[in-house]
Amino acid sequence: MLSLIGKRIVSAIPSVIGVLVVTFVLTRALPGDPAAYFAGPAATPQAIEEVRRSLGLDKTLPEQFVVYIKDLATGNLGNSIATGQPVLTEIRTRLPASLELTLYGLLVSVLIAVPLGVLAATRPGSWIDHLCRVVTTAGVSLPAFFTGLLLVYVLYYRLGWAPAPLGRLDIFYSAPTTVTGFYTIDALIEGNLEIFRAALAQLLLPVTALAVFTLAPLARMTRAAMLEVLGSDFIRTARASGLPKGKIVYGYAFRNAMLPVVTTLGMVFSFLLGANVLVEKVFSWPGIGTFAIEALVASDYAPIQGFVLTMALLYVMLNLAIDVLYIVIDPRVGFES
């Protein structure tokens, strides 16, 4: 297993280098002149030149690339001009915000989708199967930001049950001491239940919006995989041998159906991380997607590069985690590689 993980990491290096080069070139090819943008509305051409020099944008592209790689080697991702902060600091505070949101969204989604898919597969044509179909169709046709707006309108604006959509914590709380960057976990570590409750309350609506959106692929995949496995020969054999029903469904059918579900889970997760920008906007969530979009609009190179690099590393780790999960679920996978 360890050698497999090692091999995986080594094989990721070329793709990371490729990502570095491509983002560097692409950001430079973007239309827009960051120097003119950041020199302010009252800038003279010579003030713009000054800004260009101070940003190092007067150098040739290869020179800029060497500077970039050198900085990167020392862990310096540069400064975001738009927020005035080092990119590393920004990513360190914003990535946990996005991850917390996405992971909770996935967790809720899995908790609902997988049982729903299994139930639907075990009784096709029953009301639960129809429910599964309705939920997945609705989920896939409602974009997450729309569900988000709807939830805000009904649960916050109309009924006043949910807290204001003001990001990770209500205005009158201050963030817990950072350990993991996940407010709910940090609050528990601190033993501050009130902040834990407040953070969880803020998570409620965006997590629901994300969960509704991701329910569909997971539930459908679970249902399809379960149906296929339940119809296969070894299940019939197991049933004929008189094995207990629980053992058949969980010990054999469900475990075998897990592989495609885990693959879908990985895809949905990576998709969510990048795609929940709109949900972040709706809930004023200080996540990494919003940060990247704003940097793009301002042609702010350093944050874009930092964002893409972070995402690339995250995907490498995600793929690794999924491979390891495969081995855990189905030991044959490990032998084959």
Add this chain to the structure above:
Amino acid sequence: MSLLSMYRLPIHRRVFLFASSAILAAVALAGTPAFAQSRQETLVVLVENGPNSMDIHGVGTSFRSYVAAWNMYDRLVTFGIKTLPDGTQSYDYSKIVPELAESYAMAPDGKSVTFKLRKDAKFHDGAPVTAADVKWSYDRAVSVGGFPTFQMKAGSLEKPEQFVVVDDYTFRVDLPKQDKLSLPDMAVVVPAIFNSKLARQHATDKDPWAMEWMKTNSAAGGAFKLDKWSPGQEITFNRNDDWKSGPLPKIKRVIIREVPSPGNRRALMERGDADISVDMPQKDSAEIVAEKGTGKYIVVGVPIENSLKYIGLVTTQKPFDNAKVRQAVAHAVPYEQIYKSAVYGRGIPMAMGPGDAPKDASWPQPFPYKTDLAKAKQLLTEAGYPDGFETTISIDLGDATASEPEAVLLQEALGKIGIKATIEKIPGANFRNAMLQKNRPIHIASFGGWLNFPDYFFFWGYHGQNAVFNTMAYQNPKMDALIDAARYEADPAKYKNEVMGFIKLAMDEAPRIPLYQQILDVGMQKNIKGYTYWFHRQLDFRQIEKK
């Protein structure tokens, strides 16, 4: 009966119930949180985007940052406050009052100003404010380059040698010549007074002005102290209880939250979870103004002084090098429709004025052009374009909410007189650069000056020096002569003549077709009193109170 129905196991139901009860539990958790702070003394402000720097002199410091610099720092002098006809308070550009200075005196020849500093004023760290701090701050503003240096120059404040420490509590500014803009320019956001001892501790050989440190920290002594800044999320200030430069503010704590979605800002205001909302979409403010105070909250709108939303025509290229073509466009613009459907009436019309000459020396004032397609067509024929021509209308995507409908309405109207225009939408990052190139034949843009003098607007917007705001690349020696004369004119009667002279020229030549004067709309709860309009268009927490 399906074969598979035999797998109907209770365990599934349990898992499902667990999942749904977890969600129910989470819903129950979302109660009303206990307030850690007294809501009455805290001001919650919603903005679309927050500051990007704590340093008003920094490179790329956005206008969103002015709110921090204005409330954290003191300046030597500030503007007085007046009440507008509708009862709203506004700063008074004609009245300069002492702030950090106890008093000031202009020399009889107008070539120097001497300031006496308050002896009891202290920075937030307790260090006394001395003339050395003032000099360091002024030196910094004129030395770091970019926007602050440029702004100082507008008031003839250019070189460190002009700033003299007479003694610990006396500071003198020498001026190369008498300039009516010098004193007002010392009351704008830029010449803030920094704690030079504190700042110097963070200066390095490469960075003598501590630009790096100042981005995220403050070396201030003003009415509010920086509490915590989380860029992109929130910034909080606490009142400085030892502030001596004015009456102690009523608000003890200010929280500025970034809420990107305008719908959510409105929901938060209507639910009473926030006190003030800036960055109002024109549609929202028009709706709330129409409620006439019967709604949940109110909108206070003040026309932005010395500012214009306009259509610019690049005068260095055919066909707009011909004044008749420019006048034809001015007669084709569907002004009424633009006011109604592009900005929902949230603008003061600056066209369809009476007569064809300026009524006085005020600025901005309505231009005489009215929508008259027959006249437009006739002018176009006289200019030698009876069949029209093809051109483009460029707009800033960052301002698309208003500019896009304006461009579409203009495009449609131009089509009626044979001018085929396509619309080019330029992303915010690139728009300024596009304007600098001065090759976008028709563009919709806006410009406003901090210092409320017509000659100041014209110096940047019409003068042949061709600053970036002269997006039309308009050059006319007659115009320049009038602007230059007015800039340093001491005789009020002559000044009035010169100003009316250049406004008349701008009307006749029509390189820039004014659409409307923009309105600064601020939404606030009904218990908010003391809101004051400032030239920098940001909130001043010092005057605000909650009743």
